[in-house]
Amino acid sequence: MSEQDLVERLLSWFAHHKRDLPWRREPRDPYRVWLAEVMLQQTQVATVIPYYERWLARFPTLEALAAAPLDEVLKLWEGLGYYARARHLHAAARAIVNKYGGRIPQTLPALLALPGIGRYTAGAVASLAFNADAPVLDGNVKRVLSRVYGLRAPKDAALWRLAQALLPPGRAGAFNEALMDLGSLVCLPRAPRCALCPLRERCAAFASGDPEAFPSRATKRTPPHHRVLTALIVDPDGCVLLGQRPIGGLLGGLWEFISSDLRADCVVDGQGTDQLKQMIMARAGLAVEHAEVKWLGEVKHAFTHFRITRYAWQVALPARRATEAAPNAYVALRWVMPAEVTNLALTRSDRKLWQIYQALSLPKGATTSL
Numbered sequence: 001m002s003e004q005d006l007v008e009r010l011l012s013w014f015a016h017h018k019r020d021l022p023w024r025r026e027p028r029d030p031y032r033v034w035l036a037e038v039m040l041q042q043t044q045v046a047t048v049i050p051y052y053e054r055w056l057a058r059f060p061t062l063e064a065l066a067a068a069p070l071d072e073v074l075k076l077w078e079g080l081g082y083y084a085r086a087r088h089l090h091a092a093a094r095a096i097v098n099k100y101g102g103r104i105p106q107t108l109p110a111l112l113a114l115p116g117i118g119r120y121t122a123g124a125v126a127s128l129a130f131n132a133d134a135p136v137l138d139g140n141v142k143r144v145l146s147r148v149y150g151l152r153a154p155k156d157a158a159l160w161r162l163a164q165a166l167l168p169p170g171r172a173g174a175f176n177e178a179l180m181d182l183g184s185l186v187c188l189p190r191a192p193r194c195a196l197c198p199l200r201e202r203c204a205a206f207a208s209g210d211p212e213a214f215p216s217r218a219t220k221r222t223p224p225h226h227r228v229l230t231a232l233i234v235d236p237d238g239c240v241l242l243g244q245r246p247i248g249g250l251l252g253g254l255w256e257f258i259s260s261d262l263r264a265d266c267v268v269d270g271q272g273t274d275q276l277k278q279m280i281m282a283r284a285g286l287a288v289e290h291a292e293v294k295w296l297g298e299v300k301h302a303f304t305h306f307r308i309t310r311y312a313w314q315v316a317l318p319a320r321r322a323t324e325a326a327p328n329a330y331v332a333l334r335w336v337m338p339a340e341v342t343n344l345a346l347t348r349s350d351r352k353l354w355q356i357y358q359a360l361s362l363p364k365g366a367t368t369s370l
């Protein structure tokens with residue numbers, strides 16, 4: 001089977017089996033294509049769809065996104081992870097309004113110059129929204145190409161060249177989506193469904209009898225574990241103190257209860273009052289005296305490259321006192337009414353802590369109603 005036959009087979013399989021996804025509706029709106037591609041990075045289609053719909057209900061156009069405050073953008077992204085994606089989308093929307101009058105540029109170099117747009121996203125937007133002859137390479141495409149060509153440990157540069165060489169001129173959009181769909185419906189990482197594959201006869205990995213072995217999986221190291229001490233500080237009116245994380249860092253711009261990483265040699269014994277006091281002073285410049293301290297619980301959360309456990313205490317102050325954010329800790333501190341906590345973009349583990357706190361602070365004998 002020639003390369004041309006391979007491409008034709010793939011495209012005719014795609015014509016029958018393509019997924020009907022919201023961002024694929026014709027005519028394609030470049031803003032929607034771009035948004036979907038950013039949301040789909042590291043995130044499953046089923047997770048993305050409700051976020052995508054909510055986002056477009058609030059920001060139907062690129063202009064609407066550019067005009068919105070960052071806080072609101074982050075709030076809509078809450079729970080999707082990799083928050084730099086949302087900050088970059090927002091910054092890029094503003095750049096497109098300022099520089100291109102609100103029209104997304106069509107060429108790869110202009111797309112690549114925008115915040116948060118790398119080679120994958122530029123190729124996806126150029127090919128899917130503008131039908132430019134640009135390749136894409138994501139996890140699915142890498143797997144399909146590695147298997148067809150029997151590559152166990154291919155370098156990305158080689159796969160980009162292969163993806164480029166196979167592109168049928170004028171049909172790059174369909175070809176790229178066909179590779180994505182084959183990778184997610186048929187050429188699965190485990191137990192690939194080779195019986196359904198249009199490329200089976202041409203596939204070196206299938207011929208080997210062990211398609212799963214292509215590409216070989218990197219051995220997974222146990223991700224490092226961080227422990228985080230957290231104080232949910234409450235004033236007599238029930239307002240809670242939140243800090244906004246530095247914009248450029250991990251979970252940048254999101255709000256959290258006052259927290260700090262624990263040193264490796266610290267023991268967490270459920271009696272951590274001194275540690276807690278020092279931490280609150282160091283991070284929020286707040287002197288905690290005569291406070292009522294209550295253990296709230298532990299919350300675990302896994303990121304891609306590490307795991308965290310939050311150890312959380314409720315700290316009820318007898319009176320609200322002055323605060324001062326440590327420059328390396330928070331860009332802002334805010335006392336927030338309980339009803340308002342829902343409106344701020346919190347990290348996922350802070351959202352869980354907030355739920356624990358609310359459940360524990362219900363009056364005795366109270367029941368929740370559904």
Ligand code: ADE
Pocket residue numbers: 021036037040041045138177180
């Ligand atoms: N994953 C990344 N981009 C995608 C797309 N456009 N459709 C389906 N899955 C995807």
